[in-house]
Amino acid sequence: MNLPNLLTSLRFVMIPFYVVVFAKGHMIPAFLVVVAAGVTDILDGYIARRSGQVTTIGMMLDPLADKLMFITVIVSLLVSGLIPWEAAAAIFLRDAGMILGGLFFHFRGKKTVPANWMGKLTTVLFYLGIMFVFFKAPFAEAYFWAVIAFSFATSIMYIVLFKALNKPSETDQGQTPTAGS
Numbered sequence: 001m002n003l004p005n006l007l008t009s010l011r012f013v014m015i016p017f018y019v020v021v022f023a024k025g026h027m028i029p030a031f032l033v034v035v036a037a038g039v040t041d042i043l044d045g046y047i048a049r050r051s052g053q054v055t056t057i058g059m060m061l062d063p064l065a066d067k068l069m070f071i072t073v074i075v076s077l078l079v080s081g082l083i084p085w086e087a088a089a090a091i092f093l094r095d096a097g098m099i100l101g102g103l104f105f106h107f108r109g110k111k112t113v114p115a116n117w118m119g120k121l122t123t124v125l126f127y128l129g130i131m132f133v134f135f136k137a138p139f140a141e142a143y144f145w146a147v148i149a150f151s152f153a154t155s156i157m158y159i160v161l162f163k164a165l166n167k168p169s170e171t172d173q174g175q176t177p178t179a180g181s
Contacts, residue, residue, distance in 0.1 A: 004048035005058045008039040012067035014040075015072050022076045030076075031134045035115060036128060037069045042126075067095065082133050090148050091126075094155055105162070113161045118154045125150060145169055 001009070022030040029145045036092045044062060048054045071092075078088040107113055133138035 002048075002053045002055065002058075004053050004059065005055060007044035007047070007129045008058060008061045008065050009073040011037050011040050011069060012061075015069055018072060019067070019076065027134055031131065033102070034069070034073055034127070034130065040172045043064055063083075066129075067099070070126070077130070077133055083141070087141075087144055087148060091151070094151055097156060098158070099160075105166075106153075108163075111165045113158050113165060116161075118157055122147070 014033055018030055018033040018037075021033060041062070044058070048058055074083070074091055077083045077116050078085060102112055129140065129144040129147045132143055136144075
């Protein structure tokens with residue numbers, strides 16, 4: 001197992017650790033676990049690309065570890081009453097749509113849109129929102145709703161990019177290309 005995959009595996013271990021720490025009401029240590037998970041996510045990707053250690057298993061496990069940690073944090077905030085159920089439902093609806101849509105089209109042989117700066121910005125904004133919720137900032141809920149709206153706008157952008165990426169060419173539509181085209 002290479003170092004990037006070891007870091008990804010460590011994120012899976014952090015999930016139950018986070019749950020225990022959060023359940024005991026230790027908010028700052030729980031938040032630090034979330035931060036540590038974010039740091040390992042940045043590091044594993046950087047090391048994998050920089051050292052040529054990108055693996056198929058890493059490409060599958062990395063986003064899974066990220067989503068599971070994110071879902072765990074959102075559920076813990078929901079159960080503890082720190083975020084409203086409507087916010088959690090909106091987040092899960094958006095993520096489920098993105099995941100299921102991506103899988104559906106992947107298995108139909110369609111090209112998928114790689115993560116881009118808007119998707120990465122959405123993630124950063126969500127984690128800032130989580131920090132605001134953890135530290136009970138007075139504007140945390142309003143900020144969280146703004147990020148949810150931004151995440152839906154990002155999803156729409158991904159759909160537009162997906163459609164453009166998979167637009168049938170003239171030859172795909174049964175037409176033969178003409179000279180000069």
